[in-house]
Every structure is written in structure tokens, then in C-alpha cells.
Amino acid sequence: MTEKLVPNDPRVKYESTSIRGYKYAYIRGEPTTDAAPKGTIVLVHGFPDLSFGWRHQIPFLMSRGYRVIVPDMLGYGRSDAPADLEEYTFKKLSGDINELARKFVGPDGQIILGGHDWGGAVVWRAAMWYPELVKAVFSVCTPYHHPTQGEFHSLQTIIDAGRMQNFAYQLQFMGTEVEERCQGREKVKQFLNSMHGGFGPQREVGFRTEQGIIFENISKLNKSALLSEEELGHYADQYCLHPAPELHGPLNYYRTRKPNYDDDRVLAEKGVKIEMPALFITALRDTALPPRMSEGMEQYCPQLTRGEVDASHWALTQTGDDVNRQIGDWLSKLES
Numbered sequence: 001m002t003e004k005l006v007p008n009d010p011r012v013k014y015e016s017t018s019i020r021g022y023k024y025a026y027i028r029g030e031p032t033t034d035a036a037p038k039g040t041i042v043l044v045h046g047f048p049d050l051s052f053g054w055r056h057q058i059p060f061l062m063s064r065g066y067r068v069i070v071p072d073m074l075g076y077g078r079s080d081a082p083a084d085l086e087e088y089t090f091k092k093l094s095g096d097i098n099e100l101a102r103k104f105v106g107p108d109g110q111i112i113l114g115g116h117d118w119g120g121a122v123v124w125r126a127a128m129w130y131p132e133l134v135k136a137v138f139s140v141c142t143p144y145h146h147p148t149q150g151e152f153h154s155l156q157t158i159i160d161a162g163r164m165q166n167f168a169y170q171l172q173f174m175g176t177e178v179e180e181r182c183q184g185r186e187k188v189k190q191f192l193n194s195m196h197g198g199f200g201p202q203r204e205v206g207f208r209t210e211q212g213i214i215f216e217n218i219s220k221l222n223k224s225a226l227l228s229e230e231e232l233g234h235y236a237d238q239y240c241l242h243p244a245p246e247l248h249g250p251l252n253y254y255r256t257r258k259p260n261y262d263d264d265r266v267l268a269e270k271g272v273k274i275e276m277p278a279l280f281i282t283a284l285r286d287t288a289l290p291p292r293m294s295e296g297m298e299q300y301c302p303q304l305t306r307g308e309v310d311a312s313h314w315a316l317t318q319t320g321d322d323v324n325r326q327i328g329d330w331l332s333k334l335e336s
């Protein structure tokens with residue numbers, strides 16, 4: 001059956017390869033149907049996540065006849081975590097996805113590319129930098145945002161102007177406080193539990209989008225209902241494959257606004273759009289990426305299909321079957 005993957009699941013292979021001189025580890029799942037593979041799907045996770053974050057989707061997509069390639073993104077788990085934050089721009093990560101994909105589909109092949117959270121932001125840009133590679137693209141939670149042609153504004157300026165309060169936690173994540181105060185397996189585990197919505201005896205929380213991590217609370221929280229003890233332990237083990245500060249690599253995704261803006265200007269000048277078929281599934285209760293942020297996507301994604309799930313940010317696991325159904329229906333249309 002297409003039950004979600006467990007850690008070190010024998011149904012898939014755990015491999016790694018060198019890309020741009022960095023080690024990229026990935027999960028490889030082969031089709032479980034007898035028919036010829038329908039194609040290759042590459043899935044890109046977000047923060048704070050791992051390839052394991054797609055555990056509900058991987059067996060489902062294998063059963064639909066696809067080969068599935070799911071990297072631990074740069075900075076995470078079994079992949080390398082270069083210290084230099086320039087290595088984490090959308091443009092560089094897009095190049096890595098292209099190089100990884102071409103190891104499976106060759107120089108002229110195509111993939112279907114899917115992302116969640118930061119992975120969603122990455123896949124929209126990868127589809128713009130490598131349109132010839134990307135047959136179709138989908139994102140869960142993260143809407144497409146068009147490269148701005150205006151001047152650069154720091155997030156501090158935007159937040160101080162009263163805009164995008166749902167991104168205020170990113171001001172903390174850009175700094176060094178989280179990586180300095182969440183080191184070692186126990187603290188990393190408490191951080192992950194906070195991000196997954198664990199809450200304390202007086203319903204304290206360890207993370208709020210308007211604030212960030214509430215450090216005094218993270219040791220008091222009960223385990224989040226979204227993860228089993230085994231799953232949470234696996235995440236902590238994987239994050240701790242990197243030396244302290246274990247969260248430095250993952251947090252670099254918050255430190256690339258300016259280089260991403262500079263790269264975006266090239267895309268904006270070229271007038272690049274998302275011309276290929278696209279699916280966007282919004283999570284109705286995602287407090288960082290509320291549905292209103294996707295308004296206006298249609299003008300840049302002419303072949304857009306929209307879906308939604310009644311889930312928080314962790315939609316892939318919380319409403320895994322519903323996400324799978326909507327991806328499956330969209331794939332059927334692509335195949336017809």
C-alpha cells in the first residue's frame with residue numbers, strides 16, 4: 001500500500017552524488033507499477049525540513065508510475081552545508097536541481113518539479129531559470145511571487161512599515177540567535193518541535209510568525225501532534241549530522257534576500273513567466289503563507305491550476321492524502 005515512508009524505509013534507495021562540488025544526498029523511489037515509468041518527479045523540501053518531509057507523497061507517486069528523486073537540500077541532513085550563504089541563492093539551488101535532474105533524465109529530458117515552503121519558492125525560480133527542464137511545476141503553501149523591478153527594501157524596512165507582519169519571524173531567523181541558542185540534539189529537537197506547533201501545559205507556544213522562536217518556552221512544550229516520537233527523533237538525528245551550530249546551513253535560506261533580488265532583476269528584465277502547467281495548493285491555516293498571498297498569480301502563470309487543503313503550514317503530512325489526491329488529479333490531466 002502507499003503508506004508514508006518510515007525512517008530508513010526499504011521501499012526506497014538512499015543515494016548521494018556530487019553537484020557543484022557539494023555532496024547532495026537524496027531519496028530515489030522507483031515506480032511500483034509494472035508499466036514503463038511515466039517520468040521523473042523531483043521534490044524540494046522547505047525549512048525546517050528534510051527529504052523525509054515528503055514521506056506521504058513519495059510512495060503515492062511511485063504507485064502512480066513515477067520515479068521520484070527527493071534531495072536533502074543544501075545545508076540539510078546527509079547533504080553538505082557550506083558556510084557561505086551565497087551558495088544558497090535561488091539561482092544556485094536551481095542550477096543544482098538541474099544538475100541532479102539531468103543525472104536521471106539526460107541532457108534533453110524533462111522532469112515534473114514540486115516544492116513545499118522554501119522548496120516552493122525555489123521551484124518557481126527553477127522553472128524560470130530552466131524552463132526547458134521543467135515539464136510542469138507545483139508548489140504546496142508557497143505562492144509564486146513575481147521578480148520585482150522596483151528598488152530593494154530590507155525586510156526590516158517592510159516590517160517597520162507595517163507590511164508582511166506574517167514574515168516578522170524571519171527577522172529573527174536572519175540573525176544568529178536561533179543557531180546560537182539551539183545547539184545539540186536536545187535543543188535542536190525542541191526547536192523542531194516548536195516549529196511543528198508543540199504547545200505547553202498552559203498552551204504556551206514555542207514559535208509565532210509575528211515573533212519567532214520563544215526560547216523560554218521551547219523546553220516546556222509537549223510533543224507536536226504532527227510528528228511521532230520516532231519521526232521527531234529522526235529529524236533531530238539528521239540535523240545533528242552537521243556540527244554545531246547545526247541550524248546555520250538551514251537558516252542561510254533566510255539570508256539571501258539581497259542576492260536573490262539581484263538575480264531576480266535579470267529574470268524581470270527578460271520578462272520570464274511560468275509558461276508551463278502549474279499547480280498551487282494553498283494551506284488555509286498557514287500563518288506564514290496565508291491564502292491572500294497568492295492573489296494575482298494567474299497573471300504570471302497562464303496554465304495555473306489551484307487547489308487548497310484545510311491544513312497548517314505542515315500540509316504535506318497533516319493532509320497528506322488530500323494533497324496527494326490533488327496532485328494526482330493534476331498529473332492525470334498532464335498525462336492525458
Ligand SMILES: O=C(NCCCc1ccccc1)N[C@H]1CC[C@H](OCc2c(F)cccc2F)CC1
Pocket residue numbers: 046047048117118121142143144145195196197207209286287288289293313
Ligand atoms: O519561513 C518559512 N518557513 C518556516 C516557517 C514555517 C512555519 C510557518 C507557520 C507555522 C509554523 C511553521 N517559509 C518561507 C518560504 C519562502 C517565503 O518567501 C517567498 C515569498 C516571498 F518572498 C514573497 C511573497 C510570497 C512568497 F512566498 C516566505 C516563507
